[in-house]
Amino acid sequence: MKRILRRIVVSHRLTGLIVCLGMAALFAFESPQPAALLKEKPLVVFVAGDHEYSGEQTLPLIAAELAKNYGLRTKVLKSYPDQNAEKDIPGLEALKEADLAIFFLRWRQLPPEQLQYIDEYLNSGKPVMGFRTSTHAFNFPKGHPSEAWNAFGERAFGSPPGWGKAGHTHYGHNSTTDVTVIAEAAKHPILTGVPASFHAASWLYRVRPDYPPQDAVPLLLGKSVNPDKAAIDNPVAWTWKNKANAKVFFTTLGHPEDFRQEGVQRLTVNAVHWLLGKPVPKKWKGKIDINVPYRGIVK
Structure with a gap:
């Protein structure tokens, strides 16, 4: 009788152990570690150094707005020691980890080891975005080993290959620009919440007739107000896919x-989301407090 009772107890204990192990295995399968559930936020790297437009401000x-209200990680890299320093932007190795690179540059002459980080990023096929003087981001002298970088704007954004190339110019510092949404592009996600027309302080850049490329999608058209020469209307924002098959957004505003x-703030935030493959924000978080003065070229 005692033997029978022992067998019943052992059998009961084994059954309980099996049930417990089974439940533990089930729990482990259905409830992975919290770290496994966390997806790293996309990293947006800004690269600034433009002499004139206070892009580094x-x-x-x-970047702070994107991090605070839109769930992105951001990093801002600047020319050192100031915006007029053309030969050093520390920290460009951050582009190795970037999910989106945004450039606001003018006539830099970076060393080969820094250019290499930009080259690797452009070859990666990751999305790229640019503002205004990034059409002429680099200005190496004729015959310089890095002279080909003067055409960075064409390679990255589908803009003219440097200032003065293909007729790339503007209509005078005393002019401004009336901007309108191009009707065929009105439903593009990047234009969500962007007024159908507005006035911009930026004097209009001439990129036509050869740019942007024919396979680009112009979003905004600019008309020069008070031009200093005969003016034609020009696109001031477009999307494109460059030769690395990367999604591109570029604007000559800035x-x-x-x-x-x-x-313009909504245009920028929307473009960041679109380039990252994320839906544009359903709810706009409100106007960003940006009150940066125009500096002009001061050396």
Whole structure:
């Protein structure tokens, strides 16, 4: 009788152990570690150094907004020691980890080891975005080993290959620009919440007739106000896929007074999301406080 009772107890214990192990295995399968559930936020790297438009002051404000209200990680890299320093942007190795690179550059002459990080990023096929003077981001002298970088704008954004190339010019520092949404592009996600027309402080850049490329999608058209020469209307924002098959957004806007406008802020935030493959924000978090003065070229 005692033997029978022992067998019953052992059998009961084994059954309980099996049930417990089974439940533990089930729990482990259905409830992975919290770290496994966390997806790393996309990293947006801003690269600034433009002499004139205070990009190193406006871009950090945009970066902070993206981090605070839109769930992105951001990093801002600047020319050192100031915006007029053309030969050093520390930290470009951050592009190795970037999910999106945003450039606001003008006439840099970076060393080969820094250019290499930009080259690797452009070859990666990851999305790229640029503002205004990034059409002529580099200005190496004729015959310099890095002279080909002067055409960075064409390679990265589908803009003219440097200042003065293909007729790339503007209509005078005393002019401004009336901007309108191009009707055929009105439903593009990047234009969500952007006014159908607005006035921009940026003097209009001429990129036509050869740019942007024919396979680009122009979003905004600019008309020069008070031009200093005969003016034609030009696209001021477009999307494209460059030769690395990367999604591109570029705008020739970029005067600090442009960034004060809520419509331009929405254009920028929307473009960041679109380039990252994320839906544009359903709810706009509100106007960003950007009150950066226009500096002009001061050396």
